[in-house]
Amino acid sequence: DVQAGVWSDVKFFRSAPPVQAQPEKEQGIVLFGDQDTTSAAEDLANRLAEMAQRGDMSLVAQVGDLSYADGDSSIWDVWGKMVEGYAAYVPLVAVDGNHEDFYDFVNYRGRFAFPNYTSPNDITQSG
Numbered sequence: 001d002v003q004a005g006v007w008s009d010v011k012f013f014r015s016a017p018p019v020q021a022q023p024e025k026e027q028g029i030v031l032f033g034d035q036d037t038t039s040a041a042e043d044l045a046n047r048l049a050e051m052a053q054r055g056d057m058s059l060v061a062q063v064g065d066l067s068y069a070d071g072d073s074s075i076w077d078v079w080g081k082m083v084e085g086y087a088a089y090v091p092l093v094a095v096d097g098n099h100e101d102f103y104d105f106v107n108y109r110g111r112f113a114f115p116n117y118t119s120p121n122d123i124t125q126s127g
Helices: 039-054 073-087 106-111
Strands: 029-032 059-063 092-095
Parallel strands (some): 059 092
């Protein structure tokens, strides 16, 4: 319920066009890991949000240790709100790390959908 502050407004993004459609357009990809929810991480998220909203990047790949929540759902919620400024505009590829594996990845799996995912045993740190 958006009015009660439980859910966010509906967001959407468009995937980058095929290279053949705009061969001269460069595609910006941001790749990093170990973000957490500190003030420095928030500053980074704000800069990424500006880039995404200007169209300066077409993909963010975060490679492990996303929120450093270590199983705490409330920290995951803070992290999710923090990254919404860019994740609402460009695809976010999230790769699990050792800080996502708490409680059988329940917080991580509850926030990210994966193609061909059929059971909790399908997700591991190596793939």
